[in-house]
Amino acid sequence: METTANSLVTVEKSKTSKIDQVDFDNLSFGSTFSDHMLVCDYKNGAWENPKVVPYGPVSLDPSAKIFHYGQSIFEGMKAYKDTEDSTWLFRPLDNHKRLNISAKRLAIPEIPENYFMEGLKTLLKVDEKWIPKNEGSSMYIRPFIFASGNGFHASPANEYKFMICLAPSGAYFSGKVKVLIEEKYSRSANGGVGFAKAGGNYAGQFYPTQLAVEKGYNQVIWTDDNTHEYIEEAGAMNIFVRINDTLITGPTSDRILDGITRKSIIEIAKDENINVEVRKLTVSEVVTAAKDGSLKEMFGAGTAAVISPISGFGYKETDYDLPELKEGFASLLKKRITDIQYNKAEDKFGWRYKL
Known part of the structure; x- marks a missing residue:
């Protein structure tokens, strides 16, 4: 695995890519996932630096509070390709603001804006080839935070995970x-x-x-x-x-x-x-x-x-x-x-x- 870093976000690249296995002309919504994901842990009262790592399972203790008390929030957003192959986001700071509104209501530590934006931008640049270019297609982006700290006592957790996963998706047609x-x-x-x-x-x-x-x-x-x-x-x-x-x-x-x-x-x-x-x-x-x-x-x-x-x-x-x-x-x-x-x-x- 190739490892790179900027001043805030560490990048650990996957040895192999799944992109050749994906039919970009027939993408369903939210069921295909790119090669990497962002992970950022909250421990000892502070958010650690975000990391871009290969997409894969997350290991949690059975007593992790997400399983018992439901401290979990998320956002939904998209990245788009234009005809010049540039990548665009739509009102991403509003998503960050709303994520923190949700976090406050569920007693989850708020994510700093630079962690959210720099982590998101780094992840998208690493997996930019995954952003569909077909008419109406886009990269669906799912930021989420959940309680990873352990314990059966009914109280807020002391540890959390902030993650972002990417799902290239086709045009969403709901029909009538x-x-x-x-x-x-x-x-x-x-x-x-x-x-x-x-x-x-x-x-x-x-x-x-x-x-x-x-x-x-x-x-x-x-x-x-x-x-x-x-x-x-x-x-x-x-x-x-x-x-x-x-x-x-x-x-x-x-x-x-x-x-x-x-x-x-x-x-x-x-x-x-x-x-x-x-x-x-x-x-x-x-x-x-x-x-x-x-x-x-x-x-x-x-x-x-x-x-x-x-x-x-x-x-x-x-x-x-x-x-x-x-x-x-x-x-x-x-x-x-x-x-x-x-x-x-x-x-x-x-x-x-x-x-």
Whole structure:
């Protein structure tokens, strides 16, 4: 193994590469992994220097607190190749900021910005050949932190691991998504951890989603924990609803993730002179709009799909179909945001970050 280093990040290169075994024309999402990963340990009250090492298993003691008390957080982001073979990131400092917001809520030590950014940039440069160049493809990036310290006592761990793994992925096509508005289960509650990207948030969604799938739906629309009267999120994504020519999304709160794609869509929509309202949205308002024809579009917004159009929804044993629009807000906004990400258009917002 070849070992190199800069002032902060040590690089230990793998002797061999798996890249020749990968079909870059047929990449699924998040199931192929590059040759290297970043590892950074928190011990004795401080983060040690990050290391880029060959991708492989992580060894943990059975008493590691991640297994027992769920101290685990993550982020999702992407790197993109343009036609000149340059590599770009999209709002990476927002991902770092949000990772630390999640860390604070779960009593995990925060990661310094230079550890995050220098570690990420070094890893991407080492595995730059893994970044797909096909139309719509990208390098999905998964930073995460978990409790590696040992002990069965219910308290924060004294040791943690910060890691970044890379997954070259093809274009994410969700197809037509039919959703069920949830009337019983909740993904989060006031005062809880819904605003954080905690692993447990997603584990808790699986069972209600499984029930919805058994009824013929693809995903769940989450409602508030108290009354189930307010629309909050779409599966693991933020949700937008278009009534007539107004785009509506709920405000962020203890229960709703401050999505980076969500924030970008709001700014781009305003730049397109689309009327945007960030406010509470009731289920009854959506149902009424579906009945009178003023409900034009619903879509999820997140890193993986960017925008995932919703073709219809179910509520109280009744299904409602949305109109098929050739040129709706969803397609317009997705093109605007992806053109910025792939360096195809002007970035007037200053979101692009060149590697």
